[in-house]
Amino acid sequence: MTFEQFKDKIFALAKAHGVEAQLSYSQNKNFQVRYQNGTMDQYTDAGKFKITLQLLKDGKLGMSYTETLDDPEKVFEDALSNIAIIDSEDVEYFYDGKGEYPKIEPYDGSFEKLSVKERLSYVEKAHEEIRKSSDIINDMAVYGQQMNEMRLANTLGLDLSYTNGGGFMYAMAVAKDVSPRSAVEFAIGRKPEAIDPILVGSKARDEALALVGSKSVKSGKYRVILRNDVFSDILGMLISMISAENAQKNLSPLKGKIGEKIGSDILTVKDLPYHPLSISCAPFDTQGVPTKEKTIIENGVFKTFLHNLKTAKKEGVEPTGNAMGTGIQPINLYVEPGNKSFDELLKSLDDGLVIIEVEGMHSGANPISGNFSLGAKAFRVEGGRITHGVEQITISGNFLEMLGNIEDIGNDIRAFMGIITPSVLISNLDIAGNA
Template identity: 75%
Template sequence: MRPINFEEFKEKIFVLAKEKGVEVQISYSKSRNFQVRYQNGEMDQYTDAGKFRINVQVLKDGKIGMSYTETLDNPEKVFIDAYENISIVDTEDIEYFYDGKGTYPNIEPYNGAFETLSVKERLNYVEIAHRKVREDERIINDMAVYGDQMSESKIVNTLGLDVSFVSGGGFMYAMAVAKDVSPRSAFEFAIGKKPEEINPTHVGERAKDEAITLIGSKSVKSGKYRVILRNDVFSDILGMLVSMINADNAHKNLSPLKGKIGEKIASEKFTVKDLPVHELSIVATPFDSQGVPTKEKVIIENGVFKTFLHNLKTAKKDNVEPTGNAYGTSIAPINLYVEPGEKNFEELLETLDNGIVIIEVEGMHSGANPISGNFSLGAKGLKVENGKIVHGVEQVTISGNFLEIMHKIEEVGNDLRGFIGMNGMIVPSVLISELDIAGNA
């Protein structure tokens, strides 16, 4: 028997939906992931895998039943499973499908540039970074990782929605460990939509140089310090905002920003947007997981809170337009973008004068509470005196409240970097007027 293709799979399910008098939506995702890791010069991890999945949702009387499959073999069974699952839905919320009539942003899809690389060329990224890390005899341990990924998504439904997009890119990172009283580790990474945007020499050298800089690190006295949250650290801490701007969390009283639209919640120098695409991020999409068009939106403008992020359901509840931020069963930004200031990192150091640059935090999952905004995190840093870095800082804990930190932003740097996690982030370093630091000096 000849295997059916996606179009035939879709048509069979649409026919069944019409017979049952229901609406149906089919989401298709196909991804490929390559990753290789070297540790101390030896390859210890290699992945070259693909995934294929189809989700089927059946909408009846405001309730959605769901089912999924990893083959195209039996559309009838997948539909019936989804249809019957409506009966076990236990919620008063009314669900919706999108009809696809909106205006979608014109985003260039991923062109598959990394797919042209041979395995040898991919391994070369790791080998170059590894050699650079180990050029200094003080480095006693190292790790380097290279990866690239591609994802194709498609959403169709019986209301007329029919959208598809291909996203992807590459990344690499390196870790270096320098010999000291206790080992000093440092980390550097790069991401890009094209192979030439990833420089393994730079990644290896940055990891090595920072590890060496941290030799001789010591703690500091407990107290309140002016600090710079370096862009990579600020991206971690800014992750607390993701939960706070989720409209569903606000409806459930799980966001401290509930009821604060139009209020000043941050320094006037702080502006945050959500972008469907940015040149420094490999995350890009013209539609969310419900097929709603994505768009640029201002979340915080000069310190004033402007909007929550919505899916179809939360937008209907609040009587606003959906923002194109459905992320599976949750809501999330696509690329959280902090508008840069005018000062580069060296100028931020001069402005800081005396204080600490925080270059790493630990324990975000256990030590940060996005409902209250409170955090207490282990940290590493660099002590700054008269605008110059004088030594590394270890064995300290930073603590505070994220909402208060946003008010204490004195300066926003122009050293934008792209980061990837659940979503993309494009973030500069920021100077904070005061932060509690506990040390043991």
Template identity: 80%
Template structure:
């Protein structure tokens, strides 16, 4: 049975039962290979698909899943029966496909079209580069690519499809020291030619070696640079805070703060359905609502929550195209870059720390209060120059208070999974050391 045949049977059952129905079909293919300490120890080349059927009756939604086209009748019946166990008083909706969808080109399968030998060469070259120094004790390099195809149809007339994907790789190096020093570098792109495996391997090796001899610092308040990868981790707290659903449930510290100043005037954040550096891009969300550019924070002023159909209806606003399954998330949370490159940020910092890694985001950061306390690694900066590695420190504070202390924003943009950000200079941050 084909998808269209499956869809026709589900739609016929919906008409017979006087209900509306929506079908979400997602097909994923993943290729990944890992080299560790001189040998290939992981190889994956697999694909699968999943179908989600949702039945809407009297404002209640029943859901069922399948990974085959074999039994559309059973999938429909299960979804219909599941309405009876819904205990929420909220009214659910389907989208009819009206509105203007952004013109986003689908992924062209650039990585999938590469011969396997060429794809293996990425990880082999990175792995070889990491191992060039005898001081490296352990190493790892991973290459992967992925492609996803989405189809979304419903009985209100919605009929959408999109394909997205790209490639990624990362390398880890562990250098000899009293305590081993580790570092990781990564790259991701929609185009194979934009991933440089030698650069990835070299940066991991060089940073691990630069951390040899790391020592702690005295506790106190420090001027710091949060490097782009670290700021991406910490900025993930904003994802929960800008969810309209969390605000409606009193789980966001931004509730009631629309159009109020919540950050430095140097700080602007947008949600973009497409960014050239990111492998996340889509013209519609998981409910079929068109995606669009939104300014979330404009020069420090909080401008909008992100909505799905249900939360938008509650607040009397238009949906923003940010439904992701049962949650609300940005597509690409993008920080507007400033004028300073990383060296310029170091000069502006003059004396302080560059935070290069944080640990414990899940346990040490609270998106409801915004408070965080995270183990960290850093580089000491004196007179605008990096002097040595820093270990055994904890950074702590409140996320929204920290946003108000952004003194400068760099232009060293990097894409992470759903976040695109440069490094930022924070005028003051609490550091607990061990000296």
């Protein structure tokens, strides 16, 4: 049975039972290979598809799932029976497909056209580059690619599809020291030429070597640069805060703050359905609502929450195209870059720290209160130059207060799986050390 035949059967059953139906079809193809010290120890080449059926009756949703096209009647019966056990008072909706959908450059499948030999060459080249230093005692390199096909159709007339994908790699180098020093570098892109394995390997190696001799610092308030990868990690706290559903449940510190100043004058954050650096782009969300560019924070002022159909209906506003499964998320959370290069940010910092890694985001960051306390690694900066590595420190503060303390923003923008951001200079941040 084809998907079209499966869909037609489901929709016929829905009509006969007086319910609306919506089918979501996703097919994923994933390839990943990992080398440890030049030896392959992991190889994955897999694909799968999944169909989710939702049935809507009197504002209640019943759901079922399948990974085959064999028995549409059973899938329908399971979803129909699940409607009866829904005890939520929330009213659910389907979208009819009206509106203007953004034009998004489709993924061209260029990574899938690579031979296995070409794919393996990414990790081999990274390993060779890392091992050019005899002070490296351990290394790892990973290459992966993914392609996702999405189709959404319902009995209201909606029928949409898109294909997304790209490739990525990362490498870790460990340098010998009293305590071994490790560093990780990565790359991500929509085309193979966007990933340079030699550059990835050299950056991982050089940073690990630069961390040799790391020491802690005295506790106190420091001016710091949050490097783009670190700022991406911490900026993930904002995703929960801008969910309208969390705000409606009193789980966001931004509730009631639309139109208020929550960040620095130079901070503007947007949600973009497409960015050329990102492999996470979409013309519609998982409810079929068109995605669109929207400004979340403009010159420090909070402008909007992100909505799905249900939360938008509750507040009498238009949905923003940010349904993501059962939650709400941005498509690409984008921080508008400034004008300074990373080296120019270092000169502006003059004396302080560059935070290059944080640990414990899941346990040490609370998106409801905004408070965080995270283990970190850094570089000491004196006279605008990096002088030595820093270990055994903890950074702490409040996320929204930190946004207000952004003093400068770099132009070294990078994409990190749904977050696109440059490095930022923070005027003061609490650092706990043991020097």
